[in-house]
Amino acid sequence: MAKIIPASSAFFDDLQTGLLEGIAHFRGEIEMKTTTLSIPEPPPAYDSERIRTLRTGLGFSQPYFSRLLNVSPKTVQSWEQGTRLPSQASARLLQLIENPSLLDGLRRQTSSPHD
Numbered sequence: 001m002a003k004i005i006p007a008s009s010a011f012f013d014d015l016q017t018g019l020l021e022g023i024a025h026f027r028g029e030i031e032m033k034t035t036t037l038s039i040p041e042p043p044p045a046y047d048s049e050r051i052r053t054l055r056t057g058l059g060f061s062q063p064y065f066s067r068l069l070n071v072s073p074k075t076v077q078s079w080e081q082g083t084r085l086p087s088q089a090s091a092r093l094l095q096l097i098e099n100p101s102l103l104d105g106l107r108r109q110t111s112s113p114h115d
Contacts, residue, residue, distance in 0.1 A: 051094065
């Protein structure tokens with residue numbers, strides 16, 4: 001059974017203030033600092049040839065490439081042999097290694113009422 005822990009009045013006061021400010025901002029009554037994030041599309045599929053071409057194009061050995069990606073050398077080997085595919089997280093990292101300028105488009109865009 002869950003134990004009910006009484007919350008402090010200050011917490012609820014802060015929560016209420018934040019919610020009221022958010023509503024006022026939404027209605028255009030006040031200006032607040034905002035942050036716009038770009039959500040990237042899922043990374044592309046990486047087949048064995050694309051991974052091998054990327055690695056060799058960079059002049060990296062399989063052991064060095066595996067250390068860079070924080071995976072085992074056997075993992076890189078199995079990717080390049082086509083017996084396994086990279087996870088989505090590994091595919092994203094491969095994508096950023098392949099095209100580092102993608103990071104520029106993902107940087108936070110912040111605006112402030114005082115800009």
